[in-house]
Amino acid sequence: MTNPVETIGFLASLLSVANQFPQAIKVIRSKDTNSISLFMYILIVACISLWLVYGILLKNRPLIWANACSLVPIVYIFIIKLTNTLTGKDKLSI
Numbered sequence: 225m226t227n228p229v230e231t232i233g234f235l236a237s238l239l240s241v242a243n244q245f246p247q248a249i250k251v252i253r254s255k256d257t258n259s260i261s262l263f264m265y266i267l268i269v270a271c272i273s274l275w276l277v278y279g280i281l282l283k284n285r286p287l288i289w290a291n292a293c294s295l296v297p298i299v300y301i302f303i304i305k306l307t308n309t310l311t312g313k314d315k316l317s318i
């Protein structure tokens with residue numbers, strides 16, 4: 225059974241994961257990443273990856289769950305953005 229603090233952590237992690245999906249769905253449907261900053265996605269992939277490692281080191285289930293699940297749409301968007309940038313579909317932007 226989880227305690228109230230862990231329950232709040234899981235709810236926060238659920239919202240953290242959910243906030244990534246609208247952008248991912250838009251990119252999946254359109255493949256358009258022109259308005260997305262490559263630099264921002266480099267930072268967010270690094271940030272979420274570090275939070276995941278931190279959660280693993282602490283053995284904190286809400287941190288692990290939220291960051292592992294968040295990486296799925298974030299990495300997808302990053303790969304599409306990087307591909308579009310390298311192929312010249314998007315300009316390299318900050």
